[in-house]
Amino acid sequence: MNRTESLENTGEQMARKGEELANKASEKARATAESVGEKISGASEAIQGKLRETGKEVGDVVSAVSDKVRSSAHYLEESSVQEVVEDVTVLIKRYPIHAVLIGAGIGFLLARGRSR
16 A cells, blocks of 8 residues: 555545534534423423413513514614614623524424424
């Protein structure tokens, strides 16, 4: 075996190892995404169950959400696109884990909506 063949074999081995590592990482990411999706679904069901149990408090929750939506709409009307982008960037930097979880939740809901 000459030096060129030895280098080719080493390169092939490294490529196989890289592919194996990429496959393992992909499997872990898929399992994590499934786990997060299951947790979000469970949390959603728990929230819905609590809302059913507390009929009076639902009005308070709806009122609070309505107020927040109204203030958000006012913010979006008064702010430029650049200001909104900067504010979102600051929030993502300040709360990166929350941002990832919100993104995963939105992705889950979009995927679930498209599958129906």
